[in-house]
Amino acid sequence: MKSLISIIAFLMLSFTAFCQGGVNFEHITFDEALAKAKAENKLVFMDCYTSWCGPCKYMSETIFPQEKAGEFFNPKFVCVKFDMEKGEGPELGKKFGVRAYPTFLILRPDGSVQHKVVGGGDLEGFIARVEKGLNEKTSLDYLNKVYEKGKMNKKQLMAYQIALNDAYEQAKSEKVGEELNKILKDKDKMKKEFWPILEESPYGSDNFKLVVNNIATFNKNIGKEKVDAYLYGNYSQAIDNTTRRNAKEPAKTLEQIRQELTNIDLENKDQLMSKIELAQATIDQNVDKIISLAEQAAETKSEELWSIVNALNSISSKVNKAEAGRIVALGDKFIANSPENGKAYMTNFFEKFKVAAHVGVYFYELSYEDALKMAKQQGRKLFIDCYTTWCGPCKYMSETVFKQENVGDFLNQNFICLKYDMEKGEGPELAKKFGVRAYPTFVIVNPDGTIRHKLVGGGEGEKFIERVKESFDDNKALGALDAKYNSGNRDKAFLSQYAQVMVANYDPNAKAIVDELLKISTDEEKLSEDYWFIFGNSELSPKDSEAAKFLTDNRSKFNETIGKEKVDNRLSEGLFREILMVIAGRGQKTDVKRLDAIGREVKALKLSNEKTLLSSLAIAKAVKTENIDKILTACEKELPKLGKDSQMIAYYLSGSLAKANDTQKARWQKIVQANTGK
Known part of the structure; x- marks a missing residue:
């Protein structure tokens, strides 16, 4: 009975595994994989990957989940x-000399390497590469040993x-290729079995020239579709290479390819001709030509999107607003x-x-976290407008x-420019x-998230630009000054500059810096204009x-x-x-006695603005009586003495006169007209 149950359980597990589809990668240790491979008389298929590797993700998410992949790998391998x-990875990578990702190893149960495949690809092609490792005589390990003995024939x-x-x-590979070229004749290379070698030969090589000069023969032996794909790929790559930095004689190469x-x-020869035209425009930095070709490609849904993007990228710093607008209009089609x-x-x-x-400042709509990521990627600072709606x-x-x-x-x-309402979302x-x-405040942030500079209050165009330029100067940027202070700089000139920048930013710590400066300054220094920002x-x-x-x-010395x-x-x-x-009606704590004391203090100081x-x-004393007629009488007498300050006093009086009757309002209007002209 127990035996029957075991058989049923085994069959159920086998059926479940069969129904899952795709490659069954087991979550076991390396040693456990070897032990299981020995017990089941299988090889180990090991995927060596990293989390950041794009091709690794492609294989994991697109190729290995396919049912056909499972049908091929699962019966033959213990897959891990x-x-x-992470984990065992670094040690295994060192053990097997893994230098590129993804790397796939076929291992024997004793842990020795039978075969290695680097890089992914479509399922059919990938399986063909792995199958060579299953056959002992086409596996890398076997061929390495035969080669070391020096007994290889052409096919080997x-x-x-x-x-x-x-x-x-x-x-x-290059060494073996040189040996092959010495013993292979052209007629050998034209045979089907030698095509995989020629297929790896780049544009301009002897093998490439052999294909070009014998296309009819290769079409017959290999097939036109494969030969065309080989030629197209190599010509396409050669054309792309002419636009790379430090390309040698790019115009000459393009003309040779054209001929x-x-x-x-x-x-698809026409596509290659179009690529040549685009490459030439890129070399010449012909902005209008590149944009025109991009516009044509967008309409025809060209497959050469990345070549066009690279060409557009090469002129990104040279386009004017109208040209940039033409490129923007292509965006939706290229994205689609x-x-x-x-x-x-x-x-x-x-x-970008x-x-x-864009005319004016372009504010990105990004979260602060995403903006910092962009800043790090581009190596640029953030300019942040901190505002409120009111x-x-x-x-x-x-x-x-x-x-x-x-x-x-x-x-x-x-900068990467952003704006956040300080009372909504992530603003607070x-x-x-x-x-x-205070508002508005403008914050300039380094790519690492530290504050470079702050500006409080706005300003007109050019003046505001000059204020922002202070962020480029280590002697004016708040973040740079903070760093100097924290590193121990206590030079008088530095402390003075630091305090003034802090004052401009309404920083409550400014006074502490000022007190520190005053302790180490002489009386002569304190009396200078350089220190008036403190005493003023x-x-x-x-x-x-x-x-x-x-x-x-x-x-008296300050007067001088x-x-x-x-x-x-x-x-x-x-x-x-x-x-x-x-006067504004908000001085509840200031009584008449205090006003009398202020009067005595003013007279004692003998100020030049004593009369005002x-x-x-x-x-103010009349306002304290809360008698509107007395306030008006005081204004009729005193406002004429205030000169340019009369308008400000009249403004502050509006609250105290809020309950005036029509007759009093008319009287007030007459006083205002006489003293301010309004």
């Missing part, structure tokens, strides 16, 4: 596969060279005609021409500045990552700070180096701001 960069040498080619052992083709009856695994490349390829054709300057930059051709040409050429996370505190900024030298005290204690008006404006800055808040401050103070 190893990633050459031919088989050996084919096996060496399959194993990608080029040096040995040879005129005398040959070859299938390309294979599935090439569509993504085609899409990216034509996008969209950028070139920000007026953001809208101005988007709708006016970024639409200007000169701004677009500069940014598109130097990016705002935190980049330290965005109330956030860097706030009230009651050491910097503010230094300013008041050295006021900076100018009395600038110094007085700085000293009155905080007081004037406090007065304005009261005291007139504004008088209006």
Whole structure:
């Protein structure tokens, strides 16, 4: 009974394996594969691959899953596969000298190599290459041993060279090829059995010339279809080679191929002639000709898409906007005609021409992660517009500045440009990552994701371009300055430059850098114009700070180096701001006593703008009464004394006068008209 159950179980497993189709790659160790091969009297078929290898994926996803592949491999082999960069892979790769991917090994149960095949291909051709390894006398190992004995005949040498080619052992193959050429006569090479050797011979070789000069004989012995495929492939490759960098006498080679083709009856000769025309235009860098040929190819659905793409790529830096637009118009057709695994490349390829054709800044629609991948691939920096929908300057930059051709040409050429709403999607996370505190902020990111520079606030076209150019300068780019500071640079000039860039970016750490600078600076240095950015900024030298005290204690000296008006404006800055808040109706914490104290402070400072401050103070005191008539009376008296500041004060008063009646509104209108002309 147990025996019957075992038989049934075996049959069920066998049936399941049979029904699966495709090659059955077993998940076992190398030693287990050898043991199983010995037990089942089979060979081991080992697929040596890597995760990044395109041909490996093609074999794994397209060839090996086919039912015919399973029918061939499964009965003959214990099939296993190893990633050459993981697990047992590196050790096995070293053991068997695996240098290219994919490599396929046929191993005996004792672990010795019987045959090797490098590279994939269509199923029929691949099986034919593997079958040579199944036959002991056509296997690479057997032929190696026979060759070492020096007893090979013509047919064996031919088989050996084919096996060496399959194993990608080029040096040995060339040596054997030289030996064959010495003993083979032309009539031998024209026989069917020697065609695999000639089939490997490139354009310009003696064997290639033999085929060209004896096409009729080869067509008869080999078949016109195979001969035409051989000639077409070699001519096509030779034409492509003329457009490579450092090609020798490319124009001469093209003309020679053109003359040879005129005398040959070859299938698809017209396509080769078109390729010659395209190659010549590429060599000449004839932009209009290349684009015209690409347009023709798009209409005829040419199979030479990649040659055309290479030609277009060669002129990508030379096209003007109109020419780039013509190329963009071809994109959809080229993408549609390309294979599935090439569509993504085609899409990216034509996008760079969209950028070139675009008037103004071209903003890519990419996630930040995908944008960084592109930046790494292209070795370019990211330019990121960090905006919000409610920000007026953001809208101005988007709708006016970024639409200007000169701004677009500069940014598109130097950066991959992106824009993110800081309040939507991944915006909030990016705002935190980049330290965005004001809008608009523009962040320039290195390909490795580190910040190169930041700019806060916009600007007109050329001026904005000049600001962005600061990112090219290690003495101005914020990221470069950060790196210098973190590496220990504490030079005074450096700290000064670093602090000023941080201030421009509203960085709260700017004051810490300023304090560090002031500790190592002399009084003479502090009094210079170079340091006024500190004392002239109330956030860097706030009230009651050491910097503010230094300013008041050295006021007369600052008057000499900076100018009395600038110094007085700085000293009155905080007081004037406090007065304005009261006038605007937002100074709840500032009572009348505080206003009186401000008045005494203004008089004590003996400022050049004392009259302006005291007139504004008088209006502020009237606002505190919340009596509209008193406010209007104060304005009638004080606004004429304010001169150019009267318009600003009138603007701030709008809130405090919101409850005025019609008579008061008319009176206010008359005051405004008299003092501002509006």
